[in-house]
Amino acid sequence: MAENGSAETGAEAAPADQPQVKMNILAQYIRDLSFENLLAQKGLGGEVQPEVTVQVNLDARKRSVENQYEVITKLTVNSKNKSGGEPLFLLELEYAGAFQIEGVKDEQLHPFLLIECPRMTFPFVRRVVSDVTRDGGFPPLNLETIDFLALYRNELSRRAQEQTAQA
Template sequence: MAETGNGAQAEAPQIKMQILAQFIKDLSFENAVAQKGVEGEVQPDIQVQVNLDAKKRGVDNQYEVISKFNITSKNKSGGEPLFLLELEYGGIFQIENVPEDQLHPFLLIECPRMLFPYVRRIVSDVTRDGGFPPLNLENIDFLALYRSELSRRAESEQPQGTA
């Protein structure tokens, strides 16, 4: 019976993930209200765009994952901009025992999920410090984001129009 247990462990080694560092790579906040002003009632319409990137580092089993957030707020009534927040937040990860065919989704789903609470806090602090109510980002489904990016790429790679 011990052999069965050892055989199962040999087939599926324990996945190890450690965040070695996290950092703001780039941050920009523009308060359009303070610069130009807005007349009438303000009802913000907030749009959040997320892009992810991952790359291998020079050290074995180390990867850098960057989450890029572009957050715009416009007034619903007139469409004039209220603020623009751009944030690139990175993490350095030590990842071991993830099968090669599962590494890409692991880097673009699990790693951003681990960093997201820190991103949410930064966005909240920056919007509050910029003169607006703190923006508490909704949870992001990184699995759905990954799947939609895969399907978008598959569609763009298909030949255009057949005769």
């Protein structure tokens, strides 16, 4: 019985050391959306072979309420014709989520906000992009899954290189 008692004590001690992480999505919304169908505006003859580039930026802000944060995924989707480089469409989207986050240590909060929160809202971002491109007169664009951890690491290394270059 003593072994069971010590095992229980060990099991009870672990959760006290690490608070349980709680994340609730309070709201999701489009902050800004722009779609320009340049192909229709300028007219383009011949065969069109689209080449699509996607740029992703993330931003996180503390809200006025305790433990609440706004995380914004900013996408710029640019499509050009492969053969001549003529622009086909331009889509700019800022999609935000309001999150209630508890139990994350201060030193882990920044990566949590810029990795885990965008992972939660990404399926909705993907749907908006697909719907807008379809409604704009193009085949629906289904974005590949974004590796937010790699994106975060790349940004950290870019900032470190910038600081090294300035020093």
